Amino acid sequence: MMDALTGTLAVLGALLVVLAGVGVLRFRDLYSRMHAATKATTLGFALVALAAALAVDAGRGKILLATVFIFVTGPASAHFIGRAAYRAEGIDVRLDGPDDLGDLLDGAAGSPGE
Amino acid sequence: MNRLVRLVLLTAIWVVLWSEPSVANVVGGLVVAGVIVALFDTWRRGPVIVRPLAAARFLAWFLWKLVESNVVVARTVVAPRDRIRTGIVAVPLRGCSDAVATLIADAISLTPGTLTLEVRRDPLTLYVHALDTRDVEQVQRDVRTLEVLAVRAFGDDAALAGLADDDTTSWRAS
Amino acid sequence: MIALALVLLLVAGACYLVRLVVGPSLADRIVALDGLVVVIVAAVFVDAVRDDSPRFLDITLVVAMVGFTGATAAARFVERRGG
Incomplete structure (x- = not known):
């Protein structure tokens, strides 16, 4: 019973992580890939961690610690990378819709951007 | 303490x-x-406030959104990409402490179709990359709902008062 | 079930690895590496269940920390030098 539960959780989580991986492979630009990477990995990872925490006899504390750490740092590093990529030159940031950040930075620099 | x-x-x-x-x-x-x-006295930015009931509400809403965002991403991965219209939307917020702003920015990155790119102070504004910007106001509404929930759970009194002035968003709205 | 989860994580790791090699920009590689860290940590968790021993769990803490600081440092690099 317990094995079935943890097994299902682990497989479900791993499935989400795979989906995120496929998204990272298939999506057409950096930001879309980051959407897949930050969201789907985080929940998938949480499910795997939950399964592991239920199933192991020792080391629950470490699993919890690593999970909390990844939950806190995942969005933070995504923010760093996204911010840096926007400012860096030569990265394909394709936007179909509005670009309020570009307007802001252009206004500050006084130069026309993309 | x-x-x-x-x-x-x-x-x-x-x-x-x-x-x-x-x-x-x-x-x-x-x-x-x-x-x-x-x-290392790094937490000098005022006391940590937690209102248990509001915090639980924030957590529940956040977890629900996390599941929803995974469904959205999964659907976008599997299905054709006709839903995607990416863009960057500026969302002005009502103002809150650095810690709460960080929490909001983090939570946005984990909720459906949005990713925080830049945070500006005075006035506090988040620049959010969204996968679907066909309805810009919807994106802004979602972020503001998150702000209301976060401030109610962890905000100081000044931020709470700011909410009361202009409390048009119900936490039930999603 | 446990074996299936491990195989799935392997597939996910392969996806990120391809993105890591293909790029095209440095930022893409950082995203891929960041995702790979999560996959590795998840795989070690599952392996701890399969093995029924916590001996490799310390790795997850170190990998997660190094992955985060590495991604942050690399992001700074991208911001200054371009990707």
């Missing part, structure tokens, strides 16, 4: 890392945590 909480937290982490709550580990942890707390 703040320091005591940090001391206990750091000691707990130390004991977890040694994976055994023996006397030596607890004492060693207390010494190390004491040195760290004394040397």
